[in-house]
Amino acid sequence: MKLGAFFSAVVVAIVAIQAQDAAQQQQQDQQQQTQPEWHPKTIGHDEVKPFAQPEAITICKTSGGLQTSGSPRGGCRGSGHGSQIYGRSTWFNGVWAIMYSWYFPKDSPSSRMGHRHDWEHVVIFIDNPAIPEPKILGCSPSWHSGYNKYAPCPPEVIDGTSVKVKYEHSWPLNHALEITNDGGSFQDLIMWDQMTDFARRALNDTKFGKANTPMNDWNFQGKLEKSWPFK
Template identity: 55%
Template sequence: MSLEDSVQLSESFGGPHGNEFSDEAAATSGQTIGSITIRAGKRIDGIALEIKAPIATTLAHGGGGGGDPKTLTLGAGEYITSMETHWGERKGHTRIFYLSFTTSAGNSISAGTMTNDKNSVTAPEGFQLGGFFGRDGDEIDSIGAIWTSIALVTAPPNATPAPWVEKTMGHDGVVPFKQPEPVTISEKAAVKFKPQLHISNGCHAYPAVNLAGETSGGLETKGAPSAGCKGSGWGSQVYGRSTWFNDVWAIMYSWYFPKDSPSTGLGHRHDWEHVIVWIDNPDVAEPKILAVTPSAHSGYSAQVPPDADKVDGNSVKVNYESSWPINHALESTTKGGDYQDLIMWEQLSEAARQGLQNTNFGSANVPMKDGNFEGKLDKAWPFGKKA
């Protein structure tokens, strides 16, 4: 089977309203599906598919947060193999009223209201449900199944990768990566020293990219500094990347904010801020923090070493704040903050790395991407003369 044939689309059902969505770029052969969740009242408000492997994430569609959630958790070697869809009209728009899914083990989940307009699709032999495509808004307007090969199919050697195409989505629709279990020395160190982020004012941190490489469209600088960005319903994200730099181990932790606006009309769409935690050696029993350098207005502040009251165990504490009319920046703080799921640069899907590498975030730039990462470390170096 070719790589192209390992992902197949069913017929779709519903109407032409809402915004187009597709998980085709994220759906791959060899996936392990953990669970499926339907949010519904009289109609289908949302649908979510939890992917456990090869990269843990959730493919979710529908908005508004309405409906009661129902979840079916799959067992080992169990696959979703059929989908039944019912649709009808609501206020002149065709909506999905009912969904039902059945697994290879005979388990099922359904929600919504049955109608006379209905159809069913079944996975080809050797395939399972790996994602969705269709249209949505506050509810699901149309939906189709993306079937993926249960067996892993790999690209032939020297295959030419598909060209990357920029695709953005609403800032509150980006689903973060779940924090993977750390395996390597560098991953374990990054989790061990994960910082706390305190928000004094402005936006909360949001995911910037999803599994499929779709990036956040951000927010206009309208309303209060935190208007429209008080936290994502899907959860937040902190992005990490680490390396040796002048014989010191540097771990960069980066956060994305949909806007950087001290007050309405000031600032800009999108913001990236980061902190670099410098440690002596990740491969010793008790690594020590040597310095911390939070980003601030294209530069850095530094603590060498950090004050004891600005560290909680192994976690440095940083504060995101704007002193009007200056834009937001990070600084070391005594205030405790929150943790976000950490995803390292190397743990991102290829599509997500391409999204962060190539998307134009305007006045903000992705600090850990290729071409930026080592230059940021060089600029933030806090120890005086380099080795």
């Protein structure tokens, strides 16, 4: 009697699990059917809105950029919707690497030179993000196709737990990032893992011409290797 009761209970439990699995599978199928298909879209450079920090709110559109015609500064004096920093981090060669990236609608250091779209970034290397006071070990701001590398970072460019970075114009050929002594302001940061799947896909799949998205899945690891400041 006890064995029969135990066997019956097992059968009931298995049936219940199978019913639950079937219900979950049906729910997943319905979600997949209602999930909108992603298509690449572009918007005007002055319509780009930053992700709110820390929660990402996005409709997954990327900027169409700006042509190099007109003034090199035309349409590039900051966004009325606010500026955006894209972040991504990981362990690399035993230290914690954090990449901070900025998008610009065009890279035109002088009239009618350059190209539509620009991505610039800086990689900051710290010892351990899990300890109360991480130490900044090095910093590598992007410069054209390479980096200016500092290990350690000069003390005058460090403000507490922050490294001060500027976007500079090197006439007539280049825009780039560089560390600076001057004070500045903070901008909204959205980390790669905080973005929606569609937002990450947009940054992975969208072609920005001669500008490469540094923190996407195809470029991130290679950029860390190239920016490594320690001999």
